[in-house]
Amino acid sequence: MRVTWDGREVEARPGQTVAGVLIANGVRSWRTTRAEGRPRGLFCGIGVCFDCLVRVNGVPDVRACQRLVADGDDIRPQRGAELPS
């Protein structure tokens, strides 16, 4: 399965979460906070903290720890608050 992270193709397998793919690829942070621009990544891992937000196929505010990857997903970092495209 092929997905892209920030425009670059990365390996992914069915059943992986977006967070699983990113961490397996050495990415630890994929979001910045709205107020202070601080880096964030996975924190609670089970969908309650909303810290691991990521942009998937143009839609921001997707929890990377909950979202299963699908073939062709375009995954991008989220900077602060974003609108869907």
Next chain:
Amino acid sequence: MSRVVVVGGGPAGMAAAEAAASRGVEVVLIDAAPKLGGQYHRQDGLSSEDRLAPSAAHADRRWTSPENVEHVPDASAWAVEAVDGGHRVHVRVGLADDPSREGRVFATRALVLATGAYDRALPFPGWDLPGVFTAGAAQALAKGQGVAVGDRVVVGGTGPFLLPVASSLVGVGARVVEVAEANAAVTGWLSRPTGAMAGWSKAGELARYAGVLARHGVPYRSRTAVLAAHGAESVESVTVARLDRDWSPVPGTERRVEADAVAVGFGFTPQLELALAARCRLEDGFVAVDAAQGTSVDGVFAAGELTGIGGADLAAAEGAVAGFAAAKRLGAVVEAPLRAMSRVRAGRRFARALAAAYPVRSGWQDWLRDDTVVCRCEEVAKRALYRAVDERDVGAAGPLKLVSGAGLGLCQGRICGRNAAELAGLDDPAAFAKRPIAVPLRLSELAEESRAEAPVDAEAAARPFGIDR
């Protein structure tokens, strides 16, 4: 409608579905995850098959979904509404947080809530750096995704759950630098269980984890905590120190430890959203239940960590009791599940002993600096909470949120709520827990016409149709 609706596919929800189904009742089992098991039986997400550990209720076999159970995976239950004679559960089904999800509505006269709990994380300077995780995150990533959260990991917090987490990390190739237990050592009573801990069925399992850690030379230190995480863009090292009985750091005991990840867990917080939306009464921050797991609301049952933190065995026993009671409410012939009820009683004794042995002590508040972030979403520091109380005399959760900003972000106080309430001197642990929208959904999803569903049919449901096996 004459079926039991169970929300949550962990040990409690699975046992509830199975118990109700065994009485011949139709069951809908709603779960947010793609695979059943919940946080405890976290399944390998990469494997194409279901490999559930044997459920505690039936130690002799794997759990398979009975025929009359409809398992609805990838389903976010975002609202519970009271309707005549029962409740309506509103669900979005599909890829997490995607606007393309499908809406479903389940009406029921017998609702079992088994929504579980999540790790409580206490704030400390640097806890918002990438590389700091909850213990549950480390566990979920290791067991569900086969990845380690880091190469050199410090595990900290309190309670026996730290052992399986450290052991899972070792299992996926991480080096666990140390395990810091803020209370007394688990291994103390593990080697010689006495008192209320004697005969606890989990003791053997924990001893195995302890064995794994010992073989890998992982130091396990009691009365110790991670007091700070350091790094520019992510964790590079942590400060670890000894604690006194109240969890205040003992001066002069601080050590710098090189690590690229920290996994912390200080017990668990119940996921109360749906229970509160159904207006179930709470007691000490958990859903109050009777001997049949009935809540204060007719037709709503609760099982598992919602009613108190007690682990998978207790959750499964409570789930079974709730499932039988829910089936009975729909008219099935059900005898009192005496064995499950006695397992519940025994489980609660252990749960009480565990809670007493692994409390969260107030000294954690000393770990914070004035500028330490308490609310991660809105980046609200401790200072802002203190000022709300000192300068404005804030005395309730609502005004505290609006004055300080804590709890106003996307997590809606799930992570900071208990900590902020304690720092502000509010004594209700569930002060931030009322979230009528139990999980966010897109505005377009909310705007969608709900798929019409037959109303709750009290008369039909009251007719006995149970098949006693």
Next chain:
Amino acid sequence: MGRIESADVVVVGAGIIGAACAEALSAAGLRVLVLDRGAPAAATTASGEGNVLVSDKGPGPELDLAVASRRRWPDLIDSLREELGDELARVEWEPKGGLMVATEPEAVGPLAALTRAQRAAGIEAVDLDAAAARDMEPHLTERVEAAAHYPEDAQLQPVLAAMALLAAVRARGGEVRGGVEAHGVVYDPGGAVCGVRVDGDAIPCGAVVNACGPWAGHLSVAAGAPVEVLPRRGMVLVTAPLPPVVRRKVYAADYVAAVASGAVDLQVSPVVESTATGTVLIGSSRRRVGFDDALEVEVLQRLARSAIALFPVLSGVPVMRAYGGFRPYTPDHLPVIGEDPRTPGLWHATGHEGAGIGLAPATGRLLADLMCGREPELDAMPFRVDRPAVIVGSAVER
């Protein structure tokens, strides 16, 4: 600071109206004790959007009160800042302006008639065509037919505002006591107020102000002088924090009709605005359901649809919260401000429905003027207690 044993005035209710009354009374030199059965600013005030509007009312006494209040807020905030300092006087005052939008051709005429009447009453209301409206709000729907811009509409954070007012009361020697319920009023043999009853005790005072908002009816009954104030429920949706998408308070032209309606049934009329934290608030609904606070998915659905109709860009954003509150509703839609003629010394200041934040300072000043025998800035007659819509029979036997 020692606890007050007796007061000139006891204000019951520490929401925005109680706080504004207490502030005005303490500014007049009176010793004020504010009681609240819960925490200050934790009920209706904490559920409001913080509207300070002149746009949502047709000409009449409520508009006069709104205009006086809108002029008073900035001065009041300035004086609070001088008295209390910047931090305590921080109320997130934002004179952002309002935009009323007609999306149906048949709404264009009535909107123009409304703005004409409002202009005649001294309100700044600028008629806009669709292009001008979309210049002001670039994300607005393309289905705009016409709009009106109200530069005077403003917003503040209601909890901060109430707390700033209460801080001023404390600074002037008054006291605010949370968690204390007023169970009734004590009268002297001549029938005048001489105290307020709290748990097993009475606090001596010269006057009592009933500022209990939607619960004002309860206290009025307990005090033996019932007034007709009913709860009218509202729900608000809160989105995730967003980049700036909505600049002003934007609402549909049918909003004024929904506010003025007395219907028991659900009324939904879109009001969309952003907050200082980046969230967008989506109102507004009205339904008279008593004090039932259960979530109604149908209401949320209708709010969501109406907001998307105004701002299609919001369609894909997450909604993270819904909250409800109760507005104090009077059958003739006018606040009740004044002394109860049946019970000298018992005053009412309630019934502001969804406009309490905006109307608070003028309400407080009017009440203080009347109580101190000063010539009020506004005609108090329309808000008097003994009007047929409000007064429920004569005083009951005590």
